[in-house]
Structures are given as C-alpha cells and as structure tokens.
Amino acid sequence: MDYYSQHSKFYVAVDCIIFGFQRGALKVLLQRRGFEPHAGEWSLMGGFVRRNEDVDDAAVRVLENLTGLRNIYMKQVGAFGSVTRDSGARVVSVAYFALLDIDQVSEEITSEQNSFWADINDMPQLVFDHQRMVKSAHERLITLVHSRPVGFNLLPELFTLTQLQQLYEAILGHAIDKRNFRKRIADMAFIEKTDEIDKVMSRRGAALYRFNRQTFNEDDGQRFRL
Amino acid sequence: MDYYSQHSKFYVAVDCIIFGFQRGALKVLLQRRGFEPHAGEWSLMGGFVRRNEDVDDAAVRVLENLTGLRNIYMKQVGAFGSVTRDSGARVVSVAYFALLDIDQVSEEITSEQNSFWADINDMPQLVFDHQRMVKSAHERLITLVHSRPVGFNLLPELFTLTQLQQLYEAILGHAIDKRNFRKRIADMAFIEKTDEIDKVMSRRGAALYRFNRQTFNEDDGQRFRL
DNA sequence: TCAAAAGTGTTAAGTTTACACCCATGA
DNA sequence: TCATGGGTGTAAACTTAACACTTTTGA
Secondary structure, eight states: OOSGGGSOEEEEEEEEEEEEEETTEEEEEEEEOOSSSSTTSEEOEEEEOOTTOOHHHHHHHHHHHHHSOOSOEEEEEEEEOOTTSSSSSOEEEEEEEEEOOGGGSOHHHHHHTTEEEEETTSOOOBSTTHHHHHHHHHHHHHHHHHHSOOGGGGSOSEEEHHHHHHHHHHHHTSOOOHHHHHHHHHTOTTEEEEEEEEOSSOSSOEEEEEEOHHHHHHOTTOOOOO | OOSGGGSOEEEEEEEEEEEEEETTEEEEEEEEOOSSSSTTSEEOEEEEOOTTSOHHHHHHHHHHHHHSOOSOEEEEEEEEOOTTSOSSSOEEEEEEEEEOOGGGSOHHHHHHTTEEEEETTSOOOOSTTHHHHHHHHHHHHHHHHHHSOOGGGGSOSEEEHHHHHHHHHHHHTSOOOHHHHHHHHHTOTTEEEEEEEEOSSOSSOEEEEEEOHHHHHHOTTOOOOO
C-alpha cells in the first residue's frame, strides 16, 4: 500500500460562472438544478470531474455542453472546499468564470437546458455557496478588466463605443464619462475603427470598432488600462 | 444509489507557498519530500485534505505543523488539477500562500522538518508543478501588495522604513525611490512612528514604525496603495 | 575622521477629472 | 421638425517621477 492510499478521496466538481452582456446589463447564466438535493432550484452550471480529465478540461466540457460553444475565454476563480458546502455529499468544487458573447448562445439551447440569463444585480437565490462563487468571480472580473483587454470577449466582433462603454459601466458598476472614455480608447491602437456603421441603435449610425488582438500582442508598448 | 455516487473520487491535497522576508530578500519555505515518488527532492509544504476537514482548514493545519505558527495570513491561490501533475496518483491540489515573519519560525523546527528558506530568485528545482504554484502565488502577492496592506505580515511588529522599502522592492522586483516611498508612507496615518529606535542596522539608528490595523480599518478614507 | 545608513523638498511631466454643445438621421 | 443617440476639446487638479545633499553615530 503506497503512501497516497491511506488518504480520503473526494468528489471534485466544476462550477461555471458564465458572464454575458445584454442591453446594458451584465448577466450570468443560471440553470435549474437537475438532481437532489435542491432539484429545481437555481444554480450555476456545473459538473463532476472525470477520472482521466484535467479539472480545467472539465470546465471547458461543462461550458460546451451547456452553451454549445468552444474556445471561450475562461479563468479559474478558485476552489471551494468547505465540508458542508454541498448538502448532498462532500464535494470540492472548482469555480471558473467564462466571458462570452451572449448572442452566440442559441435560445434553443438555453431553454433545452432550463437555463436563463440573470442580471447580476437581480439574481434569484442560488443553491449552496454559488452566490459566493458569483461574487468572487465578479470581483475577479472587475480586477482583471482594469488591466487586461478581456471585455471584448463579452461583445460581438464588431461593436460601437457606446456598447463598449456600457459594458464597462455594467462590469464596474458605475458611470464613466463619455469623452474621457473615448479619449482613452482612441489612445489604444489595437481598438480599430472599421468602415462598418451600426444603424440599429441610432438613426445617425455609430462607427463599429474591432479589437485587434494581434496588434495588441505585437505592439510591445501597448497596454490596456481603464 | 444517488446521483453523486456514479462519479469518480480524487485525492485532494493542499500545498503552501510560505513567504518570508530576510536580509532584503523574499524567501519561500521548501521541504524535502518525505515519500515516493521523488522522495528527497525539494517541494512545497503540502498535505492531504482529511475527510471531515475544510480545504482551507487543511492548509492552516499543514502550515501549523510545519512552522508551529497559527493565525497566519493565508490566501488561496487556486486549484491545480492536471491529470498528470502528480506522478504518484491523481491528486487535485489547492495551493495557498502564507505571509509570515521569518523570525517567528524557529530554526529547530525547520531543521527537524528538513526545510529551508530559499530565495525566490534562486530556488532549486521543485517536484511536479510546484514551480508553477510558486509563480502564481508570487504574481498574486504582487497584485495584492499594490492595494492592500499585507506586506506587514512579513515583518516583525516594529520595523524601519528601510526594511519596509526593501520588502516592497523584493516583492515587486524593482527599486523604489527612497524619498517618494517615504512620502507615500507618511501619508498613511495607519503606519505609525513609535518612540523606539532600531540600532541594529545603522550606527545612527532608525525610527521604528508599526502598522495599526485598527486605524486602517476605522479611518474610512484610509487606503493603501503603492 | 570616516564609513554607513537615516532622513529630508522641490519641480516638471504626466494623468485624471470635470464639463456642454453640435451633428446626423429617420420617423 | 424633433427626438435620439453619436461625436467632439480644454483647462484645472492631482499624481507621479526625478533628483542630491545633510545628519548622526560608532568604530
């Protein structure tokens, strides 16, 4: 008997905090829990880690199952390991957050999954410690967003400056001065104005912009800061 | 058979990145691994989570076992869950970092534990993914230190401004202008000058300061930023 | 008396904030 | 023609960065 086998084993799960942005609001994808205890209540999207699966890969798998999307920006939030966190069994859960373009998730798939996009400021009660997970994930997102160009993951490829500003206002939870915001954006060469015009949000039309990741990576001096 | 029991179980471990500060250098406490595989090689201080133990509590327990200290500042770094990370068995490990005053750890206990304080810039090779854990922990520490008064955990209760500056230089990895540094410190009412004088580091003697956590918490306007 | 660390201000550059009006368009 | 969202610049306040010499003491 080796040294390892004298120790206890645990279920290991992943839970995903899936962020989206819609009509000026930051949203989180929630799902009705499908098994006891607390079947039918709202929870994050989760799943158990498999025997031969990296924990990170389990999160990717769960996300793909529930949204149909791959290659999504994900980051680990941390492990939640209280003895009593899951009343059904001892489960250590690793939380991940994902940032995606809400329009890429078909309504078909969300209704099939019994899931819906809750406003982060108006969420139903969640099972177990999922509320805490959301809070941690949101805090991480706020920190991240100040120094890394991750917000673009929540927008379509082409977006207007108004959308971008509303996105940051939603994440940070406070208003931003329009002129100052646009000045800062103008200084970032990797946020490129395209020739396209969005006519959906205004009669006048707004220029559409694109985040150029390559320019961002290449231009050594490029930094994102808000 | 309930829904949980169809899933796999895993060993869950904690690994501690224990930071200390000594003679101008940021240090990490390493230990010779006591069991196979890789027995005798350098590793972080770790241990397995017990059946009825919170993961956070396991980290506290491991730290206390290996340093004799309690009530130490600790924060989770994250879970490391690659299938192949531990060649002995499938182990999901949750890393934590701790900040403590190196002088509080007796040399007796470190020699008994086969451990030593490695300079963060000159560490031996570590087993498994422990090097990555140290890197993540250090990055987290750098981020944290910019906005939270956590550095004091690495110093004795009374410290000189030179010590404090050297600490920040060691954590951040770059030199800081002495006058600018001292100006910023002077603006923080919660870093109090005491009547004590340190005569160890200089003939002239340097004023000893103290971090007053209460003042920091109470004074609502107080913010720490470096 | 000298070596070693402690202590101390000013200025210029850069960054951040506050703030209000005209523009283009479709209904 | 008017309602709606798009787009634009300047000045003051504040923050950061650069920089060099004097003090105290024990050996």
